[in-house]
Amino acid sequence: MNLRRKARETALQALYKLDIAGVSGEEDLELEELAPGTAERRYCETLVQGVRMHLKDLDPEIEKYSENWTISRMSVVDRNILRIAVYELLYSSDVPYKVIIDEAVELAKKFGTDESGPFINGIIDRIRKAVAEDRSRLSH
Secondary structure, X not given: OOHHHXXXXXXXXXXXXXXXXXXXXXXXXXXXXXXXXXXXXXXXXXXHHHHHHHHHHHHHHHHHOOOOOXXXXXXXXXXXXXXXXXXXXXXXXXXXXXXXXXXXXXXXXXXXXXXXXXXXXXXXXXXHHHXXXXXXXXXX
């Protein structure tokens, strides 16, 4: 398993726990499966903290492109996979969008339902296209 996949899995698990508990502060992330100081741990922390910091931007963006689904109606797993992927899409310029989509679909296969993969793929792809259009307009 590659370094970032393990970081994403651990970030998903941490965000899931935080979402279920309904917490929003700087609680301990409980990332004991990742050794402190490793690149894997740092990337996981970046994802969790980034999602939490930008949640008010991420959730409306996800809802905007999810065709009749609100964040609250989505499964906890699906919405947190989407949050991680959209965070990477918007704020991690070093990760190609194809990798973001592939990784999100793999997380969905492992932790979600049979419908999670296509559902997540469609939303992320719609957001990616909108972001690409916006960036294209800004560069002209």
